[in-house]
Amino acid sequence: MAHSVIIPRRTFFYPVGNTSADLLTEGLPPEENLDLLLIGCGDPRSILYTVYADRAADRREFDITFCDIEPAVIARNVLLFTLVADTSKEHDDAIWDIFYHFRFSRSSLALLQEQSAKLVSASESLRQWLESPYAIFIRPRTEQTLSDIRRFWAKYAATASFTDAQHSSMRSTVSAGVDILAKRQGDNMQTGCRSAGALWMDMLRDNKASAHAKHYWRTGVVAGSPVDAASIEFVNPTFVYTGLGSAFCLHYGTDPILGFHLAGILAPVRGNPATVGIEDIGRFIKQEFGKWINIFRTRVSSNIKFIVRPYVGDALFLCRALAGEPNQCVSAWDARPIILQETTASHAAPNTFNTIETSNIADHVGLLSVLSVGIPLLRQSPTSILHTSSLLTSSGKTGDALLDRIGVDSKTFSALLGIAPLALLAKCTTRTSPFDNYPSATSISSVKQYHQLIAWKYASSGDQAALIDGNVVWKPIAVDAVPLCELLFKLYLHMFSCEDVSKTLASLNLKSLPESHIIIYVRASFAALLKLVKARVSTDWKRSMDMLFDRIEGERSLLMGMNFYQDLCTQACILDVCTRNFLSPTFVSPLPVHPIIFARWTDTPPVAHVVMRIPRSAFQKLERLTTEKVGTPMLQCEILVRKSGLQNIYSSIQLAFGELAVEGDADAAQAIIDQDEEGWQGNSPVILIIRASTRLLELSPHSTLIRLALRSTAQTMSLSPVLGMELVIFAAELMGDGVHILRNAPRIRGVSPPQSTSLLRQNTYTASSSSSSHSLKHAPYLIFTGEIATHMSVRLDIRSDKGKRALKEGGAKAQQHTACTMEVFLGSKDQTKDVVPFSFPIDGKDVKLKVARTSGYVEVIVRIASADPSTTQGGYPQTMRTPVVLSRGSPCVWNLNYVNLDKLPALDLPQPKSKLDWVQPLATMAFSDRELRLQRAGDESDTFVNLKNSIAHIMSHASGAPDGQVWPVFSLYRENGIGGYTLIFVNAVRLDLVSHSIVLDVCILPLTPSIMPKVEPIISKLLGNDRRIRNNITNDEEIKAWKALLPASVERCRTWSHEADCLYLRKGVPLALGVVESPICDCGRGKDIPNSETMKKYKQAVPLVTRAAISLLFAVPYLEDVGKMLEAALNEASSAKCAACGTSSGKLLTCSRCKMTKYCSQACQKGDWKAHKKVCNV
Incomplete structure (x- = not known):
């Protein structure tokens, strides 16, 4: 057991989700099927939403393994799937009641009982289930799972024979439970604000979030639903029965609205009420649920593969079983062995995955434990992604949140394992959490909490030149035994820091989250991490382990370190990472x-x-x-x-x-x-x-x-x-x-012992060749300075006679080629050239070469790229932070989330400024404090900041947020003769619901010489009487950044297929960076162009444009300070001094917009406006 085992006397039930639904395919191109592992799954809201919102759901194959340790959660999920599949739209109201209300009507109870009895009848054995109609799309991963959830269906069905006294008893149990749990809720339940995204302040106004939560717990139903006696006459048994019995243990923070995207009802979208109350919110989420399940109903009846594979048990144990580790049990309290079902070829279950969603189990078992079991299952592909999520307490210090959870330098940790937080590599993200990031939200709770969402990817997967045949090819990284030992020892001290008395006493003054006293890491957790590292590195493993365990034996800061030492040695022996002490064959x-x-x-x-x-x-x-x-x-x-x-x-x-x-x-x-x-x-x-x-x-x-x-x-x-x-x-x-x-x-x-054979498919890609005709490339070697990895090296053994001659005659030189590769030239006249890939982004500015002319090899030594977003050297450059790579013949967006524009709500524009007062603060939060300081100083040295500023500028004026005026067309513009080089036609400003942001639905038109004759009439119209085009001035470096961004913006919303002779396949992506060259291919030109007001007005452009989705690019809070300047501005806004020059003398003027910030003169106000407008009216 690789986490603490508890006595589960006080375990809460989570039948419905407490965060808004995710799009589970947001990292996959439309051509790629979804093989998903969803652990700690909770309710199926994200599955339903994905089927509804995925632009390729009708043709993409789905294979979803979902796991939860609470059998009642899985029983409810499968019940819901079958109810939707078995019924028509007329039953949607009852299905809603069954899944979300803990009090409901007699008719809803009857439908639940009927469906439960049907499921019980079909599930006497796994063989019987697999012969039932449900097996077409529901295939449990183990027979034990079916047995466990069947017991709950039987309990639901058994309520059909309840007497009035039994129903009365259940009502009393729930009422008593509600009274007890309500005491833990407090008077200010604002969790619902998080699900409102950028419009969280609208939820806070009139106390909507707290008001709805209280309504739900008082009545048992969502607001807007009937609350007469007949409508809530019975208790919903699916909220009562859990793995711990029939006590009502619903988590006190439960509220169905949390699982939905509330911005959809709060934003100025056509059809929304002018004033939103909790009844409107309730009706809205019910309508959304109805849309989701109706699409789901259609999808599961189609001929395109759609399979969900439920599993009941411990998530870590399941992952180990999927990885082929023997002797895994269902959970700490269930010793039944995990026996994964062998299925026919037509229903073969995946054991590696291109998407792994881990919910918030890292809060319960530890981030390092999640990575230890998740990384071995993550398919080697540039599109593969592993998501982790945690609810953390803010320390107020940049970087602490990630460092505190990993325990070592995040760049070193990532380089060692070859997998890294995507935002650490790209230094930006399209996803934000306004409720968590806005300083003004701090006052809502005495303990400032925030969600830390991290997407992990193979570190070199965004670099086309580092891929082989378009695939990630991972080689264990070479590392010296001594620094590896030091790194692992630091991880050991971090994982068991709760046993360090000095650190424990130092943190006693910090307020903790509920249940934070549970120690998540145990010695088996560290042994599992050692096993992962052993598989990912090439080193003198025995020497490193001998040194490590010597250090552990001699360590005395951990109060109970030696008491747990035999546990550690035993687990290390079982996992074949080390045999020490009593377990060593030579031990006396x-x-x-x-x-x-x-x-x-x-x-x-x-x-x-x-x-x-x-x-x-x-x-x-x-x-x-x-x-x-x-x-x-x-x-x-x-x-x-x-x-x-x-x-x-x-x-x-x-x-x-x-x-x-x-x-x-x-x-x-x-x-x-x-x-x-x-x-x-x-x-x-x-x-x-x-x-x-x-x-x-x-x-x-x-x-x-x-x-x-x-x-x-x-x-x-x-x-x-x-x-x-x-x-x-x-x-x-x-x-x-x-x-x-x-x-x-x-x-x-009664349970047959599991087979000992490994089920793990080889999680590697066999490349056609990993070396050139001139050289053999060794695995990268990680070089440490102290306890931090600072450099990497790769050795090239020169094999060809031509290469050897060139090396002898002229030596070698090197220069950085791409984010993760170096070009090496042999000979005085660069007779031969080789591309050297590294497994992590590098900085080749100060490259060093060790050249052995006689032996015939070259060693390339480069610095590991900095994680500092302000750096201009190495890694994914400021002009190329949104790459598109080619894999299996298709372009793949690397770090921008895929979106289905037609399923995202469009703002109804124009609107009064008061209805858009959330847009400017959202745009401001895209910038770190460093970036805001650059803007205030008029410093344009950071190309990526300039790009972000242009996006925010276009976003603001397309919505009309600054002054109410909506601009339909923008020109990316270069001064000094070139003029406009790309036209951007705005179809709509949409809510990116999953990212809690907004996205521009646009059509783009690069202005190349060949296309100008067709475009000139359009430009004349724009510059004539319309005057509806706004120029966005860019310098030469920002032009390159836009040229790189536009292909990614096209790909992320693509609904069409590329042609067989697409130029991307020959030239790569982007096609060109020149100011009058097009960076995008022609495959999407004129396809799927919406009939927007803008495109109707400029219909001559329809055959020439390509649809795209442009989003705000947010700073990464664990890389640099975000929001501290805003917080300071808010705190000082009402202070009696000029916000620009700081003077406190004389009569001060107050900003007429926010009514808070003060200035000594109009000149100061005007000079400060560029900076102040980003926080004005927050």
Whole structure:
């Protein structure tokens, strides 16, 4: 178990989502099928929304494995899918009630009971299910999953025979639960603001978010729904039954509106009410849900593959099983083995994925644990992406949020593994969270929280020159054993910093999130990370591990470090990363050994299973306490050798409810568990299983005690009067009747042991060639300065005679070619040239070469590109931060999210300025404080800032936000003779719902010499009586940035297919960067052009233009300060001094727009306007 095991007395139920739905295909081009792993899935809102909003949903194949540890969540999801598939639109209201309301009508209850009975009838076995109509699109990954969710369907169906007294009892249970949980909500529940995106302030006004939450908890239904007695007569059993029984444990923050994009009702969109109340919000999300499920209903009935594969169990265990690791159990409290179903070729389940969504499980198991199991499953492709999400407490310091979670320099960590946060590489993102990032939101809660969303990609995947045949080809990176040891040791100290007393005391003054006392990393977590690193590096692994474990043995800052050391050694041995201490074949114990336990074994393995039966009565002391008193304490197993005083603690434990029987003797003994499905609701004993060193067990068997105890924390100390100071739940002698030492893990009766063969498909791409005809390229070598990786090197062994002669005669030189490659020239006249790829962006400015003319090799040493967004050297350059790469014959956008423009709401323009007062603040938040300072100073040295500023300028004036005037056409303009070089026709300003931003739906027209004769009439009209064109002046470097951005802007909204002879295939993307050259191909010209007012007016342009989507490009909060200047401006806006010059003398004038900022003169106000307008009226 690679995370803490808790007693789940106080576990909340999350039947509906608490964040707005995601587009699960936002990283995939339309030609690529979706193979998705969705762990910690919660409700299926993102699946439904993706089917609705994905522009290629009608032709893209979907294969979705979704997992949750709560069986009731999966049971509800499958119930919903089948209800939608089995019914027509007339039942949508009832389906809505069943899924979102915890009180509903008799008719809704009857439909639930009917559907549940149908599912129970179809699921007596997995074979029966696979023969049912549902198997066309629902195929459980394990038989255990089907069995688990079937129990819940049976409970729902059983309410059909409830008496009035039973219904009354359920109503009372829910009412009592609501009363208890409502006390935890407080009076200011503003979580709904986050789902409103850029319009979060509209939710805050009139307290809409809190008002709706209170309405939902008071009535059990979404606002706008009937609340008469008949409509809420019955309790919805799908909100009552969970894995812990039938107590009402709905999370107190639950509100259905959180799962929807509320900007769609709050923004000035045609058809929206002028004033929005909570009833309007309720009706809106119900309509949205209806749209989603109707498209879903159509999609699952089509002939294009659409398969969802539910799974119930622990997410980390599932990932390990998918990676082929044997002996994985369902969860910490369920010892059934994971037996993934072998399916026919037509329904083959993927075991590697191009998209991995991890919800917020990183909050519960740790980011490093998520990466440890996720990276091995991420397909090697430039489009593959792994998403992590966390709710964090703001420290107010730039970079802390990512550094605090990884524990080491993020660039070093990423270079080592070859996978990195996408925004760290591109230094920008299209996604934002206005509610989290706006300083003025700080006052809403005493604890400032924010969502940290990170998309992880292969670090070189955005560089066409670094790909081989358009694919990522990962080679383990070479690294010296010593710096690797130091890096891993720092990771070790970070993962267990909670055991460092000095750090713990220093942080006592910080307010913590609920449940933050749960220690997420255990020694198995670190062992799993070591296994990942071992697979990703080439080094003297044994030497590095020997040094690392020497450091760990000698480390004393972690209070319990050596108590958990045997746990770490055992897990490292099991995962084949290291054999140390008792587990080493050459280890000689300093203590006497008494091998009486294994005297009759044929041989003694290094690790054995310790199995202990714990009577259920041992837990009664805790079960008698209230859930609030018990909380969620962590469990651990202790092996106490009383004779020598040794105490070894194991946090990697497996538990099961049931009776234990042992058959056979000595090393042939086999334990069998009759597992009790009732779990905590039953009365069966608990079976504890750990794996421990046999040599440890041999030390003094008759004085060794096995104990199950709570891990001591500040929270569990309150339980010491009940359990004693050592918090022991149960203890037994190692040699007693209740403890068994076994070679193999216990089996579950009636469950066949899983096959030992690995299911992992080879997660590599076999390239046609990874070397040129002149050279053989070695894997990159990572070079450290202290504890930070600063350089990389690649050695080229020259193979051709021509290359060897050139090297001898003229040596070698090199220059940076692209973000991740160097060009190496051999000979005085550059007779031969080679492109050298690196696995991470580089800075080739100060390249060093080691040339061995006699031996015939060249070593290229370059600096790793800086993560500082202000740098102008190396990496993805400021002019090329939105690359498009070619993979499998199709262009792929690398770091801009794909959008379906026709499914995004369009603003109804023009509007009064008051209706658009959120646009300017949103545009401002695209800039970091550094970038705002550059703008205030009129410094145009940063090309990317200039590009962002142009986008924000066009966005603002296309919406009419500054003055109410809407501009329909823009010209990218170069002064000094060239004039306009690209026309941008605005079709609409749309809400990018998933990104919480806005996007321009435009048609672009590069003005090349060949096309000018056709365009001149259009330009004449624009410059004539219309005068509806606005110039956006750009310098030469920004022109290049626009030329690189436009192809990506076209590709991200493309609905058409490229021609077989597309110029991209021959010339690459962009086609050209010249001012009068077109960067885009002609394949999309005149296709899918909307019948917008702009294009109707300039219809002569329709055959010439290409549709595109242009978004704001946001700064990355964990790379540089974002919002601190805005916060300071807001704090000082009402202070009695001039905002421009700082003087406090004389009469000060107040800004007429925001009524806050003061100036001493009109000159100061005018001079400060460029900076102030970005925060004015926030």
